[in-house]
Amino acid sequence: VEALIPEHQRDAWKKFQAKPWVSKDDFEKEVVRHVETTLARSMFNCDETAAYAAASLAFRDRLITEWNRTQQRQTFADTKRVYYLSLEFLMGRALDNAMLNVGLKNVAKEGLSELGFRIEDIINQEHDAALGNGGLGRLAACFLDSMASLNFPAWGYGLRYKYGIFKQEIVDGYQVEVPDYWLDFNPWEFPRHDIVVDVQFYGGVRKYQDDDGKNVAVWEGGEIVRAVAYDVPIPGFNTPTTNNMRLWSSKAASGEFDFQKFNSGDYESSVADQQRAETISAVLYPNDNLDRGKELRLKQQYFWVAASLYDIVRRFKKSKRAWSEFPDQIAIQLNDTHPTLAIVELQRILIDMEGLDWDEAWAIVTNTFGYTNHTVLPEALEKWSVPLFQNLLPRHLQIIYDINMFFLQSVERKFPGDRDMLARVSIIEESQPKMVRMAFLAIVGSHKVNGVAELHSDLIRTTIFKDFVKIFGPDKFTNVTNGITPRRWLHQANPRLSELIASKTGGLGFLKDLNVLNELEKFADDKEFKKEWAEIKYANKVKLAKYIKSTTGVTVNPSALFDIQVKRIHEYKRQQLNIFGVIHRYLTIKAMTAEERKKLAPRVSIFGGKAAPGYWMAKTIIHLINNVGAVVNKDPDVGDLLKVIFLEDYNVSKAEIITPASDISEHISTAGTEASGTSNMKFVLNGGLIIGTCDGANIEITREIGENNIFLFGNLAEDVEDLRHTHNYGSHTLDPDLVKVFDLIKSDAFGDAGAFGALTGSIEDHGDYYLVSDDFHSYIKTQALVDEAYKNQDEWITKTILSVARMGFFSSDRCINEYAEMIWNVEPLPVEKESGLGKEE
Ligand code: NBY
Numbered sequence: 001v002e003a004l005i006p007e008h009q010r011d012a013w014k015k016f017q018a019k020p021w022v023s024k025d026d027f028e029k030e031v032v033r034h035v036e037t038t039l040a041r042s043m044f045n046c047d048e049t050a051a052y053a054a055a056s057l058a059f060r061d062r063l064i065t066e067w068n069r070t071q072q073r074q075t076f077a078d079t080k081r082v083y084y085l086s087l088e089f090l091m092g093r094a095l096d097n098a099m100l101n102v103g104l105k106n107v108a109k110e111g112l113s114e115l116g117f118r119i120e121d122i123i124n125q126e127h128d129a130a131l132g133n134g135g136l137g138r139l140a141a142c143f144l145d146s147m148a149s150l151n152f153p154a155w156g157y158g159l160r161y162k163y164g165i166f167k168q169e170i171v172d173g174y175q176v177e178v179p180d181y182w183l184d185f186n187p188w189e190f191p192r193h194d195i196v197v198d199v200q201f202y203g204g205v206r207k208y209q210d211d212d213g214k215n216v217a218v219w220e221g222g223e224i225v226r227a228v229a230y231d232v233p234i235p236g237f238n239t240p241t242t243n244n245m246r247l248w249s250s251k252a253a254s255g256e257f258d259f260q261k262f263n264s265g266d267y268e269s270s271v272a273d274q275q276r277a278e279t280i281s282a283v284l285y286p287n288d289n290l291d292r293g294k295e296l297r298l299k300q301q302y303f304w305v306a307a308s309l310y311d312i313v314r315r316f317k318k319s320k321r322a323w324s325e326f327p328d329q330i331a332i333q334l335n336d337t338h339p340t341l342a343i344v345e346l347q348r349i350l351i352d353m354e355g356l357d358w359d360e361a362w363a364i365v366t367n368t369f370g371y372t373n374h375t376v377l378p379e380a381l382e383k384w385s386v387p388l389f390q391n392l393l394p395r396h397l398q399i400i401y402d403i404n405m406f407f408l409q410s411v412e413r414k415f416p417g418d419r420d421m422l423a424r425v426s427i428i429e430e431s432q433p434k435m436v437r438m439a440f441l442a443i444v445g446s447h448k449v450n451g452v453a454e455l456h457s458d459l460i461r462t463t464i465f466k467d468f469v470k471i472f473g474p475d476k477f478t479n480v481t482n483g484i485t486p487r488r489w490l491h492q493a494n495p496r497l498s499e500l501i502a503s504k505t506g507g508l509g510f511l512k513d514l515n516v517l518n519e520l521e522k523f524a525d526d527k528e529f530k531k532e533w534a535e536i537k538y539a540n541k542v543k544l545a546k547y548i549k550s551t552t553g554v555t556v557n558p559s560a561l562f563d564i565q566v567k568r569i570h571e572y573k574r575q576q577l578n579i580f581g582v583i584h585r586y587l588t589i590k591a592m593t594a595e596e597r598k599k600l601a602p603r604v605s606i607f608g609g610k611a612a613p614g615y616w617m618a619k620t621i622i623h624l625i626n627n628v629g630a631v632v633n634k635d636p637d638v639g640d641l642l643k644v645i646f647l648e649d650y651n652v653s654k655a656e657i658i659t660p661a662s663d664i665s666e667h668i669s670t671a672g673t674e675a676s677g678t679s680n681m682k683f684v685l686n687g688g689l690i691i692g693t694c695d696g697a698n699i700e701i702t703r704e705i706g707e708n709n710i711f712l713f714g715n716l717a718e719d720v721e722d723l724r725h726t727h728n729y730g731s732h733t734l735d736p737d738l739v740k741v742f743d744l745i746k747s748d749a750f751g752d753a754g755a756f757g758a759l760t761g762s763i764e765d766h767g768d769y770y771l772v773s774d775d776f777h778s779y780i781k782t783q784a785l786v787d788e789a790y791k792n793q794d795e796w797i798t799k800t801i802l803s804v805a806r807m808g809f810f811s812s813d814r815c816i817n818e819y820a821e822m823i824w825n826v827e828p829l830p831v832e833k834e835s836g837l838g839k840e841e
Contacts, residue, residue, distance in 0.1 A: 020062045027111040030058035035179040039270040051117045051365035052095070052125035056187040059098045060233075063608045067233040073829065074153040080328060082147065082154040083312055086335035087138030087304065088284070089245060090143070090165075091129040091157050091232075092488070094188045100492055101149075101235040111379045127182045128653050129260030130164035131247075132286035134568040135678050136374050138652065138814075139452075140335055142452060142678075145485040146816040148236030148243040149512065151828040157308040158299060160189070162232045164281040168610050173626035173751075177286075177613050178549065188232050189247070195229035196305040198253050201299065205395045217352055219395040224253040225277045228742035237487045237511060240831050248307045256339070258825075274810035286569045287612045289380040293524025295388055302393060305342045313349055321519060322393075323356060327367035331824035334371045334446070337382045337438035343369055344396045347403070352395070357574035358402070370586035370823045371442040371449045372480075374675050376459055377572065382438040383429065389436055400436060404428055407444050411471055425467045443468050443476075448823045452482045453697040457719060480699055480819055482676040483812035486511050489682045493656040497687065498534045501804075504529070515808035524801045534797050537663075537687055544661035548606075548645055554633055556642045560602035561790050564683070565666035566650050566658055569611040569618040572673040576759060577772050578607070578666055579625050581779055582644055583741045586632050589641050597641060604643045608650035608658065618761050622646065629751040655682070662688035663796075664711070664786055668779070670770045671695045672717030681810040687800040691782060693775070701810070705803040711789075714775040714780035723774055727767045734764060 002010060020032055034054035035046050046054075072079065132138060140156065147154035157417040167175040202223025210216050227248040234243040252274040277769035279296065280303050316329060334340060343365055350361035375381070389397045404427040415421050427444065429435040443449050443465065451457030458477030461469050469477055491498040491511055502508050504523060510516035523529040537629040541558040548556055565578050582605050589597065607625050611618030647654065665683040667674070667690055674696040683690055684701060691711040692698040702710050715723060726732065734742075744762050746753045763772050790796055808814075820826050 016261060018061070018065045020065050021524070022107070024107045024111045024114075026796045027058060027104070028115060029322075031055055031111065032766060034058060039718055041723075042526055043081055046115075046119065048121050048125050051115070052114065052122045053185060053187065055112065055122055056095050056126070056429040059095060059102070059104075059108075060187050062102060062104075063098060063106075063233040063235055063242055066235070066240045067244070068794035071244065077153070077829050078329075079153060079829060080824070081330060082152060082820075082824050082826055083308070083330065083332045084140065084143060084154060084156045084306060084335065085305070085332060085339035086137070086140040086148070086156060086158055087301070087338040088132030088335075089129070089140045089156060089247075090132030090134075090137035090652055091141045092656070093123065093128055094128040095126055096492055097145075097488060098235055100487065101145075101237045103238060119717040126653075127186075128164070128180065128651050129186075129188070130651055131158065131161050131284060133165060133284070135676070136288070136336060137763065139482060139678060142483065142485040142488070142812040143816060144234045144245060145237070145487060145821075146244065146483075146812040147583070148241050149485075149487070150233045150813055151236065151239055151241045151814055151831055152243075152816065152820060152826060153829050154230065154233070154243055154826075156243075156245040157304070157311075158245065158247050159281050159304045160249040161281060161284045162278075165284055165286055165610065165651075166613070170622070170626060170646060170648050173623050173630070175611055175619050175622050178385070189230045190232075192229040192231055195311070197248075197310045198224045199227055199303050199306045200224055201302070201392055203394065204399060212753060217395060217398070219352070225280060225303060226251050226253040227303060229307075229311070238508070241829075244511075246308070246311070248281065248304055250277050250279040250303060270629075271666035279416070286610070287614075289375055289377055289570060289572075290612060290615070291380055291382045292479060292614075293384060293388075295392065296387065298384055298392060301338055302341050303344075305339050305345055308339075309342055309345050309349065312820070313346075322678055323350065323354065323360070323364060326364045331826055332369050332370055333819070333824070334369060334442055335370065336374050337442050340371075340382075340438045340445070341393075341396065342443045343441065344399050347399055347445075348395060351399075356408075362406075363404075366445055366447055369446040370819075371446040373449065373456075373460055373465075375440065375677070376456070376464055377673065381464070382456055383435040384438065385550070386428065386434040386436060390726065397436075400427060400441065405442060414471060420468060425471065439464070440468075443472075447476070448478060449476060450478045450480045450823065451675065452480065453700060454479050454481060455694075456675040456696060457698050459672060461536070462687060477821060478809050480815055480822070481697060481809075482678050482681070483810050483815035484678050484681045484685070485812045486514050486685065488605070489659065490685055493682075494536075494540065494660040494686050497533075497660065500529075500532055510623065511819070512813070514813065517808050520801055522803035525796045530794070530797045530801070533687065533801060534793070537661075537800075539714060540660040541663075541688075544606075544657055547657055548647070551648060552645060554629075554643060554645060556604045556643050556645065557602060560604045560640060560643070561663045561786070562604050562606060562661055563664050563666065563786075564606045564608075564688075565659060565668075566606070566608035566647070566655065567677075569609045569615075569621055571617055571621075571762075571770050572669055573770060574668050574670060574770055575607060575609070575621050575625070575728065576763075577668055577775065578605070578774070578780060579628060579644075580738060580741045580776065581783060582632075583628060584644070584737055584743060584780055585642055585783075586628070586635075586638065587744060589638055590635075601790050602640045602642070603787075604645060606645045606647060606658070608654070610650065617758060617762065620756060624745075624750065624756055624759065631750055648795075659688075660686045662686070663790065664689050664691055666690070667692035667695070667698055668714070668775075669693055669695045670720065670775075671715055672720050673770075681807065684803050685807045685810070687804055689796075689803065691786060701807075704809050705806045709799045709803045711782050711786055713778040715771060715778075720771065723771055724767065724769060727769075732768070732773075734773045737780060738763075738773050738776045788798070 031054045034057040035041050041050050099108050112119050144156050164182055165178050165181040169176045201222050230247045232245040234245050280299055346365050347361055350356040408422055427440045451460050461477050505516050505519045533711045545556050545558045625646050632644050659682045662683050665688050667677050667680040671693050677696040693714040694716050746755055
């Protein structure tokens with residue numbers, strides 16, 4: 001490489017090459033330099049915001065050096081790369097993560113302290129990067145951390161939303177959405193104004209035969225929007241590998257203004273054009289597990305996919321390899337169906353732009369893509385109307401029709417005369433209007449399809465995709481159970497627990513090989529260890545209690561059992577079951593004598609999560625939780641025995657405070673509806689037990705940690721269909737305890753009952769689709785078992801230690817290794833550890 005540059009120049013470059021700082025003094029020097037030059041401030045007006053900015057810039061500089069080296073190393077190694085396409089990356093904060101991953105947090109802590117700051121205050125200045133809704137987006141973020149930590153050559157591709165998921169405020173018990181403008185100061189991104197892609201929309205297709213008699217299609221006309229790359233460094237833990245996340249931002253192709261229009265006096269419309277272009281990457285759609293079929297969303301998808309593929313293909317073409325080698329060099333993973341258009345776009349590039357034959361191109365395409373499914377809920381399966389498609393992406397629609405034709409022909413050959421099968425599996429649904437079924441397109445265009453937990457992967461094979469298993473055979477479908485990064489979700493969120501584990505397992509090695517946690521089993525009955533373990537949990541609860549006090553004004557007792565349910569608000573996740581259970585507890589307490597009350601374990605029920613802005617039932621659930629809290633928290637009969645808290649604006653950085661503070665957390669979806677869940681893993685890894693249904697990854701968590709260490713309840717997935725049928729066509733009598741809860745609500749005990757009519761009505765009168773009444777008794781009984789178990793603190797602590805010791809399987813590193821081996825066929829790129837990594841253990 002170096003030979004490309006003349007020797008005398010090379011020497012000058014090498015002499016002044018950036019060297020990553022490692023000492024406290026060098027860190028301070030960098031901070032002061034950034035304050036005084038980059039920020040043009042001085043020690044007299046350096047507030048916490050400025051200190052955050054300078055500390056981040058100091059770490060950013062360090063990351064850039066390794067980031068450049070990593071990209072060079074990966075380019076010259078010329079091995080296979082992974083591209084993870086996700087419309088969502090729920091990254092949270094970057095500074096704390098960067099400090100820990102490069103092993104210099106203590107250095108920074110001391111340095112900041114000498115400059116007059118507390119590191120926690122500085123970390124808290126950072127705005128979350130909240131470019132995601134929930135589990136799917138956070139999974140993508142955990143995967144980036146694991147891919148870098150394991151030294152895989154891997155990039156994330158996404159959209160640079162100007163507004164992330166909205167900020168939630170609670171006003172009079174109601175959710176109010178406030179825009180999340182997060183880019184006023186973001187030191188972690190690098191605009192690449194030289195890396196742009198022009199993306200076409202609308203227009204029409206002209207077809208003709210060229211001189212060799214070959215059919216040619218030209219997509220012409222329409223409009224162009226420019227994609228500009230913004231790069232974000234992704235540092236691995238205790239490795240120099242620093243990968244790249246590339247996010248695309250949209251702007252008008254003609255630059256700031258259309259000068260022609262401007263000069264001809266059409267100033268307003270030239271500004272309008274610019275704004276229309278910028279609208280594409282303006283805002284993250286705030287729906288989780290719901291597809292609303294909006295044109296702007298399809299525009300976002302194509303904009304992002306087209307820019308990313310152009311970039312990937314451009315990089316491949318530099319290698320001058322034959323097209324047939326494309327799948328040997330490139331694996332592209334589709335995070336749900338949102339990037340499915342990438343399949344069509346690559347086929348279009350290969351046949352329309354590069355002149356390959358259909359079959360040759362299609363073989364390349366299908367060997368390149370893998371598709372991960374995250375849901376079986378029918379309302380979340382993406383479909384796009386054919387007329388909308390025809391208008392926005394006319395050439396892509398033609399290619400989809402061709403893909404479908406060849407696919408259906410192959411089905412017809414395999415199952416001659418089975419017309420029902422053809423109708424069932426067609427990528428085009430023959431409805432009014434016709435619809436493109438994106439999941440089917442993703443299956444047909446990929447070589448592997450995976451679900452995200454065993455039960456979920458079984459369900460997709462036996463229900464929504466069962467015809468495709470018959471058509472393609474069972475090997476195309478597989479399972480990769482989700483995981484979480486122990487760096488953020490243990491080391492960063494729960495430093496004291498991480499330290500204790502390190503002290504007993506020989507250092508921080510467990511963070512890279514989570515099965516090392518197994519060594520904790522031998523301390524499950526160790527008195528000293530248990531004491532320390534319990535102290536850490538208590539301290540984490542004190543911290544959360546303070547946070548609750550400062551944000552809600554409610555005082556909670558840190559010795560009470562903390563019962564937490566934080567996740568997006570959704571009927572299938574059944575926060576309503578939880579709050580009805582809380583009301584039942586309230587009724588029980590009210591009916592108790594003073595003597596009986598003394599025996600009850602005090603409990604704090606903590607909720608958090610956002611409702612999609614248009615999801616009325618979810619908003620009603622939030623309203624009910626808040627109103628119940630308002631009544632219960634000031635009832636003198638109840639006192640400390642029960643508090644009900646709704647934490648506003650649940651997000652990644654708040655999860656880092658909340659997760660380590662649970663005694664029990666709730667993962668209580670209707671069996672068969674939660675694909676995996678990942679917060680269940682986070683809570684257990686932090687020494688909390690869980691109450692849950694036999695759903696998603698709860699089942700595998702039970703298998704790993706043992707049935708004695710989890711509180712399972714409720715109906716099984718296999719019985720759900722029959723129960724629903726009985727509700728609708730048989731007799732449906734509600735659980736008597738639930739009836740009492742409804743009676744209390746209807747007595748206006750929690751404000752005007754009219755506000756909650758739709759919620760109670762969905763269970764009483766509209767079939768109770770999510771089986772709240774069916775599971776209520778089992779839930780209440782199991783919560784009573786939790787109360788009993790909690791009274792025996794000694795046994796409880798042993799359970800939590802054993803659980804943590806057995807959670808190794810749920811590291812996202814295990815998960816990424818499975819993807820690499822079963823789906824991507826890629827290997828890590830070894831690194832020398834010569835670099836200036838901190839040595840913090
Ligand atoms: O993906 C979640 C699943 O519900 C959860 O069980 C799983 O653990 C997690 C990771 O595999 N799905 C999810 O978060 N989905 C979305 O956020 C989402 C967002 C947008 C749309 C659909 C789903 N959409 O159609 O626009």
